[in-house]
Amino acid sequence: MKRVKFIYNPSSGETLVAARLDEIVALYQQRGYSLTPYRLTFTATTEEEILFDLDRTYHHILIAGGDGTVNYVVNLLQKHELHIPIAVLPAGTANDFASMLGVRGADIVKACAQILDGEFRPIDLGKVNGTYFVNVFSCGLFTDVSQKTPTILKNTFGKLAYYVGGVGELQRFRKMHITIHSDGGDYDGNCIIFFVFNGQTAGQFKLAYLSEPDDGLLDVLIIKGENPLETLQTVFLYLSRMRNQRAYPPGVAHLRCSHLQATCETNETTDIDGQPGPGFPLEITCERAALQVLCPKKKM
Numbered sequence: 557m558k559r560v561k562f563i564y565n566p567s568s569g570e571t572l573v574a575a576r577l578d579e580i581v582a583l584y585q586q587r588g589y590s591l592t593p594y595r596l597t598f599t600a601t602t603e604e605e606i607l608f609d610l611d612r613t614y615h616h617i618l619i620a621g622g623d624g625t626v627n628y629v630v631n632l633l634q635k636h637e638l639h640i641p642i643a644v645l646p647a648g649t650a651n652d653f654a655s656m657l658g659v660r661g662a663d664i665v666k667a668c669a670q671i672l673d674g675e676f677r678p679i680d681l682g683k684v685n686g687t688y689f690v691n692v693f694s695c696g697l698f699t700d701v702s703q704k705t706p707t708i709l710k711n712t713f714g715k716l717a718y719y720v721g722g723v724g725e726l727q728r729f730r731k732m733h734i735t736i737h738s739d740g741g742d743y744d745g746n747c748i749i750f751f752v753f754n755g756q757t758a759g760q761f762k763l764a765y766l767s768e769p770d771d772g773l774l775d776v777l778i779i780k781g782e783n784p785l786e787t788l789q790t791v792f793l794y795l796s797r798m799r800n801q802r803a804y805p806p807g808v809a810h811l812r813c814s815h816l817q818a819t820c821e822t823n824e825t826t827d828i829d830g831q832p833g834p835g836f837p838l839e840i841t842c843e844r845a846a847l848q849v850l851c852p853k854k855k856m
Contacts, residue, residue, distance in 0.1 A: 557590040558615040563606065563629055565596045565621035568648045573620045579665045587672050589615065596625065603632060616641040616850050618671070620664070622648015623691050627829035630681070630847065631688050641848035643671045650830075653691045656755040656769060657851040674852040678845035679769050682754045684826075685834040690847070691755040692764075693833060693840065695826045696732060696779075697748045731781035733821045738776065740813030747809075748781035752816070752840055766810070772844040776811040777804070814842045 562580070564573045573580075577593065584591040594606060606629075610617075617640055619629050626644055633640060645668065646654035646661030654661065657677075661667050682689040734750055736743040753764035753775040767775040804810045818838040826833030 557585075557588055559613055560584060560589045560591050560616055560618055561606075561610065561614055562591050562593045562618045562620070563596060563625075564593065564619075564645075565625040565647070568621035568625055573645070573647050573664060576664055580668055583665060583668050583672070589672075591618070596621070596628075598628075606632060607636060607638075610638055610640065612638075612640065614640050616643050618643045618645060618668075620645040620647040622646075622651060623653050623829040624648070624831045626653050626690050627688070627831060630690055634681070634688050634846070639848070641676055641850055643850040645671070650757075650759050652755055652757045652760065653829075655757060655760065656691070657849060658854070659851060670852050671850055674850055677770065677849050677851055677854065679847045679849050680754055680772060680774075681843045681846040682752060682774055682840060683843050684752070684828065684838055684840045687828060687834065688843070688846075689754065689828045691753070691829050692758050693752040693826065693828050694758065695734075695750045695820070695824050695833075732824055734778065735819045736776065736778075736811070736816055737818075738811055738813035738816035740773070740776075740816075741811045743776075743778055743809055743811065746781045747778045749777075749779040750818070751775075751777040753777065754842070766804075766812075770845070772842055773812045773814055774816070774840065774842045776809075776813065776816065778809040778811075780807050780809060814844075816840050 564577075566574055574595075581591045581593070596602065617629065617633075619626050619642055625648065626642075629642065633642075644654045644657060644659060645664055646659055647664060651661055659667050659670055679690075682693060684693050731746040731748055733745070734743065734747050751758065751763065753767045754769050756762050756764045756767045764775045764777060816838075818836065818840065820836045823835065826835065826838075
């Protein structure tokens with residue numbers, strides 16, 4: 557039987573993975589896999605425990621949790637140069653990375669079947685100041701809402717907890733001055749939000765609708781911030797017209813690049829996949845095909 561490590565976060569999201577653990581193990585066994593569960597605790601010994609027997613004899617690592625959980629495991633693997641494929645069960649609040657891969661989490665056991673019926677796909681990773689991100693790096697208004705929202709509220713109210721937290725952020729509306737130099741263009745000016753996407757969504761809002769996670773490029777989106785009223789109009793126009801678009805609205809600058817450097821005149825909070833990110837200055841690169849993912853077949 558092929559070996560699979562199952563790393564799950566018991567505190568993550570609305571889906572109770574532990575309650576269906578036996579069903580998940582049974583499905584994997586039926587498909588010819590031996591599943592070894594590991595319950596994430598994020599203690600001082602967690603990293604050592606995960607690495608205890610990890611090697612290339614594992615067919616893949618199944619990760620159950622949100623984007624932050626996936627980020628944690630991927631950074632651990634990259635740090636130790638363990639190039640083992642992963643699969644992602646959407647068991648978090650937003651599950652942006654899993655959604656991008658086409659894994660749906662309404663029924664977590666059915667999601668497992670989707671994965672096992674799928675294929676291996678090389679996916680890019682973003683890297684900022686030495687730390688990897690699977691979905692998005694962000695800075696500015698709204699971007700640390702996930703960090704500030706208590707886990708109990710996320711698990712109880714799901715994405716609604718993010719939206720309520722986002723409304724609360726409006727009271728600290730202010731612009732910041734960003735300077736970006738990249739191999740896909742430059743930007744020097746004010747903004748209220750600065751995103752670097754490897755994926756397409758943030759909080760299940762499809763913001764980077766031209767982004768592809770396997771093209772060797774990152775999509776930089778900058779919502780300009782010269783005038784508060786015009787900026788708010790840009791945000792609402794952006795969100796209301798974000799489906800099936802092939803261009804970004806006025807007020808949103810878009811760059812596609814494999815490498816960028818960014819500086820900011822103020823000490824702004826940053827976010828990586830819902831977790832605290834590094835401070836400025838920033839060195840961000842696209843690590844092409846750095847991660848192998850077992851996921852549903854890509855629709856042509």
